[in-house]
Amino acid sequence: DSDEYDSYDYIFKVVLVGDSGVGKSNLFSRFTRNTFRLQTLPTIGLDFDAKNMVIDSRTIRTQIWDTAGQERFKALASTYYRGALGALLVYDVTERDTFRDLERLWLQELRLHACDEIAVILVGNKADLRHLRTVSVEEGRAFAERHGLGFVETSALDSTNVDAAFENIVTEIYRRVS
Ligand code: GDP
Ligand code: MG
Secondary structure (H helix, E strand, O other): OHHHHHHEEEEEEEEEEEOOOHHHHHHHHHHOOOOOOOOOOOOOOEEEEEEEEEEEEEEEEEEEEEOOOOOOOHHHHHHHOOOOOEEEEEEEEHHHHHHHHHHHHHHHHHHHHHHOOOEEEEEEEEOHHHHHHHOOOHHHHHHHHHOOOOEEEEOOOOOOOHHHHHHHHHHHHHHHHO
């Protein structure tokens, strides 16, 4: 990486949270590397990468963490959430169970392991699959409002709102720490 990439004013850690299969790894790779995979290779452990952006003429380095197929592996949880200032809480708009699990599983998980001040944005992914949708935009928005979260629908496949989702969370963290 170039030298300029190594200088930054802030570094923020952001984690991806949600059921397996909702598209977390593809949101991650779309944002950090502009790549997408139809097939995902289950790997072991944690994956992370970083990307810089500028807000208010400050360079912010966002370190994004992705669980590599071990969403339910509790032993990783404390390492994964430690120091995280932001989270993308992801569900799949075509799989209702992944929406249901937000409340039952993932919000609890965040409450248990993340710091109280963590900024969270709800992300309804796979919005490109219009004909397969089972969770409406309104339901997503209502859930987000009820829990005081940001909200966006994305497609890691066609790139819709992927940058916006990350920029939104980083801006929110910046607002809170600056
Ligand atoms: P993870 O388990 O949450 O990390 O999910 P992955 O990123 O591995 O994605 C699971 C599957 O959904 C893969 O087959 C991806 O190609 C697919 N996928 C991910 N994001 C999208 C999307 O935005 N649209 C569509 N159509 N498929 C997606
Ligand atoms: Mg994954």
